[in-house]
Amino acid sequence: MITTVLLVDDHPVVRSGLRAVLGSADAVQIVGEAATGEEALTLAAHLHPDVVLCDLRLGNGIDGIQTTTALRALDPAPAVLILTTFDRDAEILGAIEAGAAGYLLKEVDPEVIIDGIQRAAAGDTVLTPDLASRVLKGMRSPLPKLTDREIDVLRLLATGSANKEIARTLFVTEATVKSHLVHIFTKLGVDSRSRAIHVAQETGLI
Amino acid sequence: MITTVLLVDDHPVVRSGLRAVLGSADAVQIVGEAATGEEALTLAAHLHPDVVLCDLRLGNGIDGIQTTTALRALDPAPAVLILTTFDRDAEILGAIEAGAAGYLLKEVDPEVIIDGIQRAAAGDTVLTPDLASRVLKGMRSPLPKLTDREIDVLRLLATGSANKEIARTLFVTEATVKSHLVHIFTKLGVDSRSRAIHVAQETGLI
DNA sequence: ATGCGCCTCAGCCATTTGGTTGATCTTCGT
DNA sequence: ACGAAGATCAACCAAATGGCTGAGGCGCAT
Numbered sequence: 001m002i003t004t005v006l007l008v009d010d011h012p013v014v015r016s017g018l019r020a021v022l023g024s025a026d027a028v029q030i031v032g033e034a035a036t037g038e039e040a041l042t043l044a045a046h047l048h049p050d051v052v053l054c055d056l057r058l059g060n061g062i063d064g065i066q067t068t069t070a071l072r073a074l075d076p077a078p079a080v081l082i083l084t085t086f087d088r089d090a091e092i093l094g095a096i097e098a099g100a101a102g103y104l105l106k107e108v109d110p111e112v113i114i115d116g117i118q119r120a121a122a123g124d125t126v127l128t129p130d131l132a133s134r135v136l137k138g139m140r141s142p143l144p145k146l147t148d149r150e151i152d153v154l155r156l157l158a159t160g161s162a163n164k165e166i167a168r169t170l171f172v173t174e175a176t177v178k179s180h181l182v183h184i185f186t187k188l189g190v191d192s193r194s195r196a197i198h199v200a201q202e203t204g205l206i
Numbered sequence: 207m208i209t210t211v212l213l214v215d216d217h218p219v220v221r222s223g224l225r226a227v228l229g230s231a232d233a234v235q236i237v238g239e240a241a242t243g244e245e246a247l248t249l250a251a252h253l254h255p256d257v258v259l260c261d262l263r264l265g266n267g268i269d270g271i272q273t274t275t276a277l278r279a280l281d282p283a284p285a286v287l288i289l290t291t292f293d294r295d296a297e298i299l300g301a302i303e304a305g306a307a308g309y310l311l312k313e314v315d316p317e318v319i320i321d322g323i324q325r326a327a328a329g330d331t332v333l334t335p336d337l338a339s340r341v342l343k344g345m346r347s348p349l350p351k352l353t354d355r356e357i358d359v360l361r362l363l364a365t366g367s368a369n370k371e372i373a374r375t376l377f378v379t380e381a382t383v384k385s386h387l388v389h390i391f392t393k394l395g396v397d398s399r400s401r402a403i404h405v406a407q408e409t410g411l412i
Numbered sequence: 413a414t415g416c417g418c419c420t421c422a423g424c425c426a427t428t429t430g431g432t433t434g435a436t437c438t439t440c441g442t
Numbered sequence: 443a444c445g446a447a448g449a450t451c452a453a454c455c456a457a458a459t460g461g462c463t464g465a466g467g468c469g470c471a472t
Contacts, residue, residue, distance in 0.1 A: 011291070011312045013319070017223025057291075059313060085217070085263075085291065106217040107265060113219070147418065160401025162458075175421045182461070183418095191460070192428085193400055195366025353448065369429075381451045388431070389448095397430070398458085 002026070003121045006049040006078070007033040008040040008067065010059040014106075018053065018083075021110040028117050036060065037067035044071055049078050050121040051101075053113075056084040056091055065094045072099035079120040083113065090204030092135060102126030144187040146205070153180040158197045158206055208232070209327040212255040212284070213239040214246040214273065216265040220312075224259065224289075227316040234323050242266065243273035250277055255284050256327040257307075259319075262290040262297055271300045278305035285326040289319065296410030298341060308332030350393040352411070359386040364403045364412055 005028050009015050015033050022028050031047050034040040037058050044052055052071055056064035068080045079101040084091075092103050101120040104113060108128060116126040127135060146154065149170075156166045163181070167174045181193070190196045200206045211234050215221050221239050228234050238253045240246040243264050250258055258277055262270035274286045285307040290297075298309050307326040310319060311334060322332040333341060352360065362372045369387070373380045387399070396402045406412045 011223075012315055013223040013227060013289075013312055014220060015223070016226040016316070017217075017219040017221070020222040020226045021219060083219075106219055109218055110222070149419065157400065158404065160396065160398060160404035162398060162400075164458090172419085173421060175423090176419070178460080179420075181459090185460080190366065192366060192368060193459080194363065194368075194403060197400060197403060198364065198366035355449065378449085379451060381453090382449070384430080385450075387429090391430075399429075 003028045003051060003118055004031045004047070004049045005029065005117060006031060006040065006044055006047060006052045008035075008037070008052060008054040008058070008064075009083075010035050010055065010057070014055070018113075021113060022117075024110075025114045028114060037062035037064070037070070040067055041070050041074075044078055045074060048076060051117050052078045052080045053083050053117065054080055056082055056086060056095065065091070065098045068095060068098040068100050079123070081116055081120045081126065088202075088204035092131060094204075096135065103131055104128060105131070146184060146187060150180050150184050150187075151206070153177060154184055154196070154200055155206055157181075157184075157193055158200060209234045209257060209324055210237045210253070210255045211235065211323060212237060212246065212250055212253060212258045214241075214243070214258060214260040214264070214270075215289075216241050216261065216263070220261070224319075227319060228323075230316075231320045234320060243268035243270070243276070246273055247276050247280075250284055251280060254282060257323050258284045258286045259289055259323065260286055262288055262292060262301065271297070271304045274301060274304040274306050285329070287322055287326045287332065294408075294410035298337060300410070302331075302341060309337055310334060311337070352390060352393060356386050356390050356393075357412070359383060360390055360402070360406055361412055363387075363390075363399055364406060 005022065007015050007018050007030060009018070019030060022030055031049050032043045034043050038061055040052065040054065054064050054067060058064055058067070062070075064082060064084070068082070071078055071080050080099065082095045082100050082103045083106060084103075085106050095103055101123075102116055102125055104116050104126065105128060112128070119126045152170060153166055156169055161169070163174050163177045167177045170177070185191060185196055188196050188199050190199060211228065213221050213224050213236060215224070225236060228236055237255050238249045240249050244267055246258065246260065260270050260273060264270055264273065270288060270290070274288070277284055277286050286305065288301045288306050288309045289312060290309075291312050301309055307329075308322055308331055310322050310332065314334060318334070325332045358376060359372055362375055367375070369380050369383045372383045376383070391397060391402055394402050394405050396405060
């Protein structure tokens with residue numbers, strides 16, 4: 001049984017690399033390549049690959065997580081294996097929640113990728129050991145969800161805006177901004193704007 | 207005249223991709239591969255490649271800029287062409303200042319890389335058009351150099367530490383921290399810690 | 413229709429932060 | 443030996459920030 005794979009990565013060089021790496025494996029066959037999430041969706045709908053190997057960062061257009069969600073809604077749904085450079089906690093969690101079968105970092109050796117593809121096709125969850133523990137940690141302490149408005153404030157906060165500026169930008173009073181901030185701080189478990197920015201970035205919240 | 211190239215990238219997949227891409231070009235020949243900066247230096251010293259194609263992010267060990275500096279100190283010095291995913295201003299500037307012959311983003315097409323290698327070997331500076339303008343902008347407004355101590359403070363600042371914490375961590379008084387902060391703010395042209403964090407991150411200062 | 417969550421706003425208070433001036437000490441290069 | 447630059451600290455002041463209580467309005471789901 002050979003496993004069909006669709007490559008999704010916005011870097012031509014990386015696609016070449018994966019082509020080279022997977023080309024040496026008899027058990028997997030690349031049936032298509034896409035540079036964007038949109039492309040990936042149309043191709044997957046036609047080609048019905050067993051596995052979609054997908055980067056998280058996809059330059060322009062929808063990102064890897066959105067792509068994953070949409071791919072999983074197809075029938076039959078391909079297994080989605082995320083292969084990326086980054087290891088931000090929120091992104092890993094997000095990918096898993098979106099229905100990804102696994103998450104591999106690009107620093108791994110070719111065999112691991114080939115193995116991962118086959119395990120993903122078989123329905124297994126595939127995570128490198130270091131990531132697995134992080135995912136479990138993430139399970140234990142789920143970061144509280146911020147409301148849309150709070151995210152708005154947080155984003156501006158991260159650009160270094162003062163309360164007054166944030167208020168002007170969002171067309172509300174400073175009191176409102178302060179109110180949002182108190183909620184944000186409480187949810188993030190911090191007591192200063194700088195630290196809020198820090199944990200927001202660490203957890204990939206922004 | 208064929209151009210000899212040393213690949214430096216911590217991702218096996220990317221190296222495979224470059225191998226595939228450059229393998230199709232008669233004018234360039236890969237003479238070696240390294241996964242770390244240290245490896246790159248020893249290999250370059252022995253192989254004397256015309257061009258070193260180097261990622262900026264090199265996982266563990268020294269980074270691409272340090273590697274570039276060290277490579278340029280060799281005799282004969284190879285041309286160093288940075289090929290990376292990121293385009294932070296300070297990193298581009300840093301690479302150029304370190305003596306890199308150019309800076310390409312991984313999203314470019316294979317031909318651009320091949321062309322870039324040959325131009326770099328010929329002594330040209332190679333930048334994608336969008337990057338070139340950014341470099342010029344960077345020339346106009348060189349960000350002032352921070353002292354070592356100021357960087358220490360800035361790093362702690364970026365983790366969200368309050369003045370009191372920074373003082374404790376660095377074994378100085380709060381007055382000293384405030385003094386450093388004033389200097390940092392002045393040099394960065396900001397007036398709040400949050401914004402200092404923001405520009406520091408934007409410019410790749412930390 | 414009755415809550416519940418979210419967004420909005422107000423006032424008060426303690427603390428932190430940013431801005432200023434000025435001082436001592438060390439180090440480094442010339 | 444001299445000045446320049448950096449690191450350290452002090453005192454003071456104005457402004458911003460963080461923590462608190464409380465409150466009105468709006469949409470949405472049960």
